[in-house]
Amino acid sequence: MGGTDDIADWNGRRALITGGAGFLGSNLAHALLARGAQVTLLDCMLPNYGGNPANLAGIAESLDWRREDLRALDPAALDALVAGQDAVFHLAAQTSHMDSMADPLTDLAINATATLSLVEAMRRAAPRARLVHASTRQVYGPPQRLPVDESHPLNPPDCNGVAKLAGEQYALLYARVHGLPATALRLTNCYGPRMRVKDARQTFVGVWVRLALEAKPFEVWGGDQLRDFTYAGDVAAAMLAAAAAPPGRVAGRAFNLGGFPPVSLAALAELVIAASGSKAGFVTREFPAERRKIDIGSYQADDSAFRAATGWAPAVDLAAGLAETFAYYRSRLAAYL
Numbered sequence: 001m002g003g004t005d006d007i008a009d010w011n012g013r014r015a016l017i018t019g020g021a022g023f024l025g026s027n028l029a030h031a032l033l034a035r036g037a038q039v040t041l042l043d044c045m046l047p048n049y050g051g052n053p054a055n056l057a058g059i060a061e062s063l064d065w066r067r068e069d070l071r072a073l074d075p076a077a078l079d080a081l082v083a084g085q086d087a088v089f090h091l092a093a094q095t096s097h098m099d100s101m102a103d104p105l106t107d108l109a110i111n112a113t114a115t116l117s118l119v120e121a122m123r124r125a126a127p128r129a130r131l132v133h134a135s136t137r138q139v140y141g142p143p144q145r146l147p148v149d150e151s152h153p154l155n156p157p158d159c160n161g162v163a164k165l166a167g168e169q170y171a172l173l174y175a176r177v178h179g180l181p182a183t184a185l186r187l188t189n190c191y192g193p194r195m196r197v198k199d200a201r202q203t204f205v206g207v208w209v210r211l212a213l214e215a216k217p218f219e220v221w222g223g224d225q226l227r228d229f230t231y232a233g234d235v236a237a238a239m240l241a242a243a244a245a246p247p248g249r250v251a252g253r254a255f256n257l258g259g260f261p262p263v264s265l266a267a268l269a270e271l272v273i274a275a276s277g278s279k280a281g282f283v284t285r286e287f288p289a290e291r292r293k294i295d296i297g298s299y300q301a302d303d304s305a306f307r308a309a310t311g312w313a314p315a316v317d318l319a320a321g322l323a324e325t326f327a328y329y330r331s332r333l334a335a336y337l
């Protein structure tokens, strides 16, 4: 097989996940293998990112994991990587907003240049394979209105947002100009099993979960900001839906992905305490000045376009998702510290 229009059944299909040992990539790998797909992962486990061998527990033997850096692959190696794939899920990224400001050229090389190399390889060697590109709500910057739909102005607040926007636009450009069936999903706050909990580098929810499990208080900065959250399993389902939908509905488009109605960070903190049973609670602190400069404030996605195009809807609400998350980390925390 390799190269397709519609994917009604993943059984026997070939899928490549870049960034597949990370948080969302590994959840997607579990979902694809459960559906009978043949999965290749590309992940070089960059230090301080979300990659963790524990994310692949139970499936590492069933997939082909290439520990290579996307930036280092020459065109021939990239062509060989994508050739024969039915779907490519591009999740390898530099995701830290603060790091993108401290080291913008690394952020650019991973999020923009390596994405361009990947779509170039797909143009040459896998022009009919479905491409699902993991983009971010960060491309909108501080919302001018809520909820944010795809017609909202693009105004990235940091180097990460600029480079992620470039990567997304390369994918969509290749759809328009070269007919590559590429779809971008602009993700909001994602959480769930396999997220980085060691620190707040990936998501503040991660360090809240860790501290609650350790019966230590966690810090809530501000507390009034509204955020919407997507459970990792729902993100994986959305990526599969994007790859499987008729190209005429999704190719060449960027869609928001949200979830259930947003909550304030203070309300989220209460839910975390309730799900964990932590007696240590949380402390509220003023938003740190160095972060405020690149913070986007409140956010809520309008993801009705994606739901209409694919039929996807979130299945796991915050209370259930947090319960799943604590159930996962209770027995595995040591592997994530």
Ligand SMILES: NC(=O)c1ccc[n+]([C@@H]2O[C@H](COP(=O)([O-])OP(=O)(O)OC[C@H]3O[C@@H](n4cnc5c(N)ncnc54)[C@H](O)[C@@H]3O)[C@@H](O)[C@H]2O)c1
Binding pocket: 018, 019, 020, 021, 022, 023, 024, 025, 042, 043, 044, 045, 046, 049, 050, 051, 052, 068, 069, 070, 071, 090, 091, 092, 093, 094, 095, 110, 114, 134, 135, 136, 137, 164, 186, 187, 188, 189, 190, 191, 202, 203
């Ligand atoms: N997690 C979220 O809440 C969220 C929100 C918005 C967008 N996203 C996007 O979703 C995607 C996945 O994010 P995540 O949270 O799973 O991140 P993650 O850090 O857990 O996973 C990314 C993986 O990519 C790998 N990687 C990075 N650069 C690489 C390279 N050059 N070559 C090979 N491997 C490389 C890393 O080692 C890591 O394992 C990213 O594109 C991110 O921008 C995530």
